[in-house]
Amino acid sequence: MNKLYLAGLPALLLAGMMISCSDDDNPAGGNEGAHMDAVGVALVMDGDTLVKAEGQAITGELELHVGESLGPVLAHSLDDEGLWYRPEFVPDGAHELALSWNGLVCAATINQENWEFTLEGLEEAETALRVRILHEGHDDYVSPELPLHIYLSDAAHGGHSHFTSPEVHVDVE
């Protein structure tokens, strides 16, 4: 048998197989802008910023009373170029807004279309809230712990309100 043919045919076969490979054959899904870039969050109600986190730097706090609601609170995100934005609602639900806290001290109703939520105080507590942006069920963004104070009702404290507006403002589109 001619050794050149013997050696050459399998090599050509393998080389042809290599040539036919393409990037699309990579079994991992690839990352083409599927993630929401966020390095900060601001919670705004009626045009006032209640609390803001830029990286780990937090200004302001959330306050509400037992039995009362706070909201609707709009969530604004800070991208890694330093610009604030409001995420657009996408019907397929690839991104969603989520909240987490410890215990059963409050309840939240989230409106995904408007990227906003309402909190209801259930029991007195000094705790913290995390704002999360989920992408297909996993966390794209998790905020630092944002201070959350839940007080007894105004009536229980003689009508004296503990709610204050922090003196911060975020420019949003």
Add this chain to the structure above:
Amino acid sequence: MWNRLPVWSRSWPLLLLLLTLPSSGGAEPHPCGVIAGRVLDASGTTLPLAQLELRELRRGMVADARGEFRLLHVPAGSYRLVTSYLGYRTDVRQVQTLACDTTYLQIVLQPDALALEELNVRAVARIEGLHEPALKRRSAEIQQELGLTLAETLQEEVGLGSRSMGPAPARPVLRGLSGNRLALFEDGASTGDLSASSSDHAVAIDPIAARSLEVLRGPESLMLGAGSVAGVVNVDRGLVASQQLDSRAIVSSLSGDTGKEGIGLALRVEEPVGRLDLVMDASLRETGDQRTPLGRLGNSGLSSLGLGGGLAFNDDHLRLGLAASHFQSDYGIPGGFVGGHPNGVDIGLESQHLSLELDQMLDLALLNRVGLHSRAARYYHAEYESSGLLGIEFGVLSLEQSLELGFRRHSVFEDGRLRVELKLRDFATGGLSHAPDTGELAVALAWLEHLIVGDWHGSVALRAEHSRITPDQERFSQVVGHIRERNFGGVGGAVSLDAPQVNLGSIRLQAGVELLQGWRAPSGEELFSGGPHLAAYSYEIGNPELDAERSLSVELPLEFTWQGGRLRLSAFLTEFDDFIFPSFTGKLSDRRADLYEYRTLGRDARFHGLEWSQQQRWGAWKQESRISLVTGELDDGSPLPEIPPLGFMFGLIRDVGPMQLGVDLVGADRQDRVYRAEDPLAIAEAETAGWLRADADLLWRFQAFGSYQQLHLQVENLLDHEYRQHLSRIRSVMPEGGRSVKLTWRGWW
């Protein structure tokens, strides 16, 4: 990346090969010489599975269960026949064959205190005048130390340790160096997996399927990569038969482990099919949660399957083969430890390879061999939350092609080689990863030569490489930096020299020196990572401004041998410029405030240490000891992370007929030289207490049903002692395995 290269660049080795392949090499048309015989010990007992090799022809074989061997199609000439067997001194003899004659040999091997548990480069070089791997384990020896992973199988060799995040994803560490600095190869090519990049990524090799494994260091390792400054671990699976098979051979093994509630199976079949040689193997592993003295380590089980097959054509001058393999593994990463996911993570991994091997013997004035090797690999793994939700996934497509020329012996030079390589790699991620997809292209030219001048032996190697890493998109990220194409180029070199033996009365002394200049380009992950890593529960940030890592190593080995004993001492030092490592910052990520950041840094560093390896035989008793000490520090003298402490082993073995009984004491000193990030608020690496454990084993070799059998019973951690390895990432939640009984059976037919 793949499609951006012109077609010719992926086929260039074939073009070169076709130019060099002669239609007739001036060689004997149909060599018909035969070298046959038996391998025995001094008492006349045959030695089954002895290894034999005709050096000049690079042809090897294994004696059968009766110690008999037969090498066919040997051209007329004079050759060195090298015969080796566990526990015996290697035999080297000159063999002459004439035309179609059969040369029959009876090779008697002498027992040797320099047991083949530790073959060292210099000892064998004295005997044979040729360079040998720093460590070589053959099938029977592998079974004696067989672990769940390659790291566990090797971890008690001198200088070797294991970095792990649970029993399944363990990776070897040599002299404190890990990752891409200790490359893992299978059949001479990269595994294509991601085990070098993170502690939770398993190695896509099951040692139960290994036919032999070796650790290459110095000039030999440079032929395979200038960045592997610690060395190359090459696992020989042998799917492409290295010589013509003359009969069917079957190797089977079965192992069980009470500590991991595990079972392992492996089967290998070699069958001649006409003029072709067929090799097939399969392996299967199932383990549950590991038992420790403090209870079960949850989510630490593993389930794996390996399949492989190869078809080869072998004759006197040509070896041509195709091989394919598939490996898959599902394993758990425990949760709740510092730097780990609170609830644990499940990982599914799969890997496929397709390779072509062609080796042609030549009869040219300067060249005696040309080889072409191509290997395509596909790798994928996905990490899942405990809820079943996909967290992150990785995919790698790689292609490695090499053309190697072998030089004839000339003057003081022998076994020289020239190698040209092309490597392509396409890396992509999915799920919650923010790392960009990258393409990598690397080309290399390497040259190795061995020299013998009188009683002096040496080796010299040079390797030039260029590497280009291209992200799918150039952009500026506030978290990572300027993500863009990077080019790296460098030259590595190595020299080793062994002085002649000196007689000091009844003691012989030999000294040597080895210098290695290494060079390693950063990987795409080290440059551009910028996102959470699920199993490591960390936020990993690359550094696009990294420079290539450069190193200069020097090693001074000293060996004393006397009647029945040997002592080897080795001192080593490696200086790094821009040593690349992930630095734990102690800061929470701005994007994921529930994860701590690890930033990739490049800083000057130094590794230095000492190794002691000693053996002594008194009749049926053998005693051995090993000590390894390494220090790794940054340029300011502060410790690097994950450096193993002083480790030691003391063992006693007694031969009782066909059985061998052994007891080992294994331990490590306290590790309190730990890494602390520059930020004073950052969390420091945890210290680890010293520990000691006792192991015992019984090895029984016998012949039954016309086959050679080996049964190995081991009891690890005999006293169920609680201890923690410093390189285990889960040591904060669980100690190492408690008392466990392992039984391994292997049969050769």
